[in-house]
Amino acid sequence: MRNAKSSLTILETDRMILRFQQASDVEFLVDLWSNPEVTRYMGGSRDQDTLRSGFEETAKDPYAERFVLWPLIDKDSGKPVGHCGLLDKQVEGKTEIELVYVLAPTAWGRGYATEIGIALKRYAFGEMSIRRLIALTEPRNTASEKVAVKIGMRLEKEVTRPGGGIRKMYVIESKDGRAAA
Numbered sequence: 001m002r003n004a005k006s007s008l009t010i011l012e013t014d015r016m017i018l019r020f021q022q023a024s025d026v027e028f029l030v031d032l033w034s035n036p037e038v039t040r041y042m043g044g045s046r047d048q049d050t051l052r053s054g055f056e057e058t059a060k061d062p063y064a065e066r067f068v069l070w071p072l073i074d075k076d077s078g079k080p081v082g083h084c085g086l087l088d089k090q091v092e093g094k095t096e097i098e099l100v101y102v103l104a105p106t107a108w109g110r111g112y113a114t115e116i117g118i119a120l121k122r123y124a125f126g127e128m129s130i131r132r133l134i135a136l137t138e139p140r141n142t143a144s145e146k147v148a149v150k151i152g153m154r155l156e157k158e159v160t161r162p163g164g165g166i167r168k169m170y171v172i173e174s175k176d177g178r179a180a181a
């Protein structure tokens with residue numbers, strides 16, 4: 001288990017830090033995932049008590065999972081503004097690694113999702129040696145699609161998720177394990 005504050009950092013961009021979760025992030029994350037506006041195209045808001053107990057568990061051992069979402073911190077304010085990362089998912093019988101970006105509304109429209117998306121793609125292809133990333137976007141989620149395209153992904157197909165929802169599947173592959181563009 002790593003305890004030093006600096007060891008919490010996963011990656012850093014000009015304006016943001018992505019780091020392992022701490023107990024102090026729990027209330028921000030509960031608000032984020034129970035916000036109907038934020039979760040509109042992501043299956044709707046989740047129950048706050050269930051969210052809180054899940055995030056409290058994660059804070060006890062934030063290094064436990066390889067594929068997980070991490071708090072995104074705005075360097076200027078030092079406060080969390082999002083929850084981004086990599087999740088492993090079964091998509092039509094195949095294991096895929098999904099790049100996920102979820103920001104608080106106060107942080108929208110400033111290019112943050114694109115900035116962290118590019119950094120996460122490089123981290124996945126570099127440090128994590130992942131060869132292929134996907135993004136699953138709800139067809140009405142124009143902003144999310146634009147982010148996928150801006151980080152270099154191409155539309156591969158539409159898929160039906162287990163609950164019946166349709167998602168556009170964007171994909172980017174790394175040749176030789178290095179970050180593309």
Ligand SMILES: CC(C)(COP(=O)(O)OP(=O)(O)OC[C@H]1O[C@@H](n2cnc3c(N)ncnc32)[C@H](O)[C@@H]1OP(=O)(O)O)[C@@H](O)C(=O)NCCC(=O)NCCS
Binds near residue numbers: 108
């Ligand atoms: C989708 C989301 C991550 C975008 O974050 P963001 O930091 O505002 O995105 P960026 O500022 O990097 O913008 C990327 C592009 O989307 C565009 N965009 C942003 N919000 C938009 C909106 N509501 N409608 C249409 N386009 C939008 C931007 O103009 C930009 O395109 P441009 O460069 O051509 O102008 C953010 O809206 C969000 O967290 N939404 C809720 C969670 C979610 O749906 N996540 C995606 C799950 S797949």
